[in-house]
Amino acid sequence: MEELLPTVLLPGEAEALVESLRNFQLRDIGDYGWIRQHEYIEKLNMQAVLSASSGQEQFLIELLVNNAKIPILIQELITVEIWKQKIFPILCRLEDFKPKSTFPIYLVVRHEASVINLLETVFFHKEICESAEDTILDLIDYTHRKLTLLAAQSSSGKIPVEQKLQREDLANLSSMQELKKQAEDMEFEISLKALSVFRFITGLIESLPVSAVTRMLNTHNFPCLLVQLVEHCPWSYREEGKLKKFENGAWYEVPREDHVKITKLDGQVWIALYNILLSSECQRKYNFNNFSKGQLLKLRAFLTEVVIDQFPNLLEIQRFLSHLAVTDPDPPKKDLILEQVPVIWDQVVGENSGKWKAIAKHQVNNMFSPSEEELKSQARRWAKTYNLDVMEALIPDKPKCAMCGFEAAKRCSHCRNEWYCKRECQVQHWQKHKKACNLMADTLKKIQEDIQTPTN
Known part of the structure; x- marks a missing residue:
């Protein structure tokens, strides 16, 4: 049943x-x-x-x-x-x-x-x-703000969320300072959601108002912005020789055999690029000037055989870029229309x-x-x-063991935040987990007290 x-x-x-x-x-x-x-x-x-x-x-x-x-x-x-x-x-x-x-x-x-x-x-x-x-115009502007912030933070080498939480002593922050930090950390995940929404929008380019396509391509130059996300990959970083990626709301250590595996977030960017670059409407409207052409050709370095094997449709982008490299596309055609603008x-x-x-x-x-x-x-x-x-x-x-990465069924009873497949893994991981565990447990306790029994 x-x-x-x-x-x-x-x-x-x-x-x-x-x-x-x-x-x-x-x-x-x-x-x-x-x-x-x-x-x-x-x-x-x-x-x-x-x-x-x-x-x-x-x-x-x-x-x-x-x-x-x-x-x-x-x-x-x-x-x-x-x-x-x-x-x-x-x-x-x-x-x-x-x-x-x-x-x-x-x-x-x-x-x-x-x-x-x-x-x-x-x-x-x-x-x-x-x-x-x-309001699709307002949503396109919103996603542009979020993705621009994401690309800027990554290119500047800003410390990822996971490391920031470990390196700052939250116990010394006031409740409002702590809330401010939570908001900053939440911004990262919001930006990733905005990326997903934008990818869905690109899949419906033929149904969008003309003003929406113009705004996406020439007002905000999303193709070049997406190139920056491919280049800097904000949801991935290396620490002490280990590769970590962000997926499903958490950072995780990537096994060596999976280092070249495309994640869902990588896929969102590539699909958006695919939808934009191979759309006849976008090719007709986009301004392939020297700058944008140079930015787009950077993608060729990332289109390896391993990547294309995982996502065969990218072969079409590779062919498009090869053609772009040896041609000078016509200037975009300007339609005589009354362009709408976002208002919210x-x-x-x-x-x-x-x-x-x-x-x-x-x-x-x-x-x-x-x-x-x-x-x-x-x-x-x-x-x-x-x-x-x-x-x-x-x-x-299913949750993964924080120590070995296998499927886990037991949760840390103190902080309720980490999972383990067996007692031995929990013991081995304790020295690394101890500080974060105590901090998380204290924070949860404080939140519960704030909500249920606030002091006068």
């Missing part, structure tokens, strides 16, 4: 939650209605993952399309991105702001990750992309320019200083949102 996956939402519940989604003003982020909507998006997010894993996502897709909610989700995504850039730094600088719990602020910081994760799960479907309508970012910033500090103080006084009863109520609701059966079902792969 086929095993049934846990269900987060019944069909009627999912329909009610989707219908209730609406846009919030920047000033209202963090209020009661906004927090409830964040919970709804989290539930829809989990249900989307569970449904997609069982091939039963069509019902949720139809709900989002028929109720025209994709533009609302895109506006939510960009509004909270602006909040994190404009309001959050002000909160972190307020010396007299020492909240009983940073959990309400954490929900806002997390919101961007929740929305982009939901969009990543559903954007595989053509009807979702088409239902975005004009400019509209939100324009409406709130000069009001950032006032908005921050308003939110401190009215939203981010909840009473003890309000915090307990939030904790109870979140305990219902996240139940163990659902969370286990959302794990994409």
Whole structure:
């Protein structure tokens, strides 16, 4: 008998939650209605993952399309991105702001990750992309900001997330400083989700508005940006002769025999390049000047036989690049059209320019200083949102032993963060794991105390 996956939402519940989604003003982020909507998006997010894993996502897709909610989700995504850039730094600088719990602020910081994760799960479907309508331009701009940041951090040699967590003494940070660091680390995963969303968009180039293709190619020059991601590979680094890569939300050590294996993230970049470079529409519109041509030809060094064996379609890119190297493509044809431009970012910033500090103080006084009863109520609701059966079902792969890499079934009872296949591996790994284990356990304890029993 086929095993049934846990269900987060019944069909009627999912329909009610989707219908209730609406846009919030920047000033209202963090209020009661906004927090409830964040919970709804989290539930829809989990249900989307569970449904997609069982091939039963069509019902949720139809709900989002028929109720025209994709533009609302895109506006939510960009509004909270602006909040994190404009309001959050002000909160972190307020010396007299020492909240009983940073959990309400954490929900806002997390919101961007929740929305982009939901969009990543559903954007595989053509009807979702088409239902975005004009906001697809805003989403393209959003992904460009995220991928530009990702490429810039990697090219500058910024320390990966995993190392930063080990090298900083989080115990000496204030609650707001620690939250700021969590937000910085979360930005990395958000950018990777944005890469996935952009890859899905490139697969539907023929269905995109003309302005979207022009913006993708010539306003932002995504082909050259993708070359930088191939060149610097932000989800991979070497430490003490060992290769580590980021996948499924965690860094892992790559066995030597898998060093040349293409990961899912590598594949996202190559597929996006494939979709763009081999599209007749893009070849007609893209400006193959000396700079862009030189950047694209860098890809030939990465198209080895080993890579092409894993991804045979890349042979077509290799042929295209060989042809590009010996030809001078015609200048792009300029169509006489009225070009659309994205509006969400400019509209939100324009409406709130000069009001950032006032908005921050308003939110401190009215939203981010909840009473003890309000915090307990939030904790109870979140305990219902996240139940163990659902969370286990959302794990994409079986956990791996932190020592030997084999499939693991035992978890560290202290920090609940590392897995082991047997007792011997846990003992051998303890000296390396000890410091992180104690830090993680203390942090979890502190968060639990903040949520459930805040001090007066």
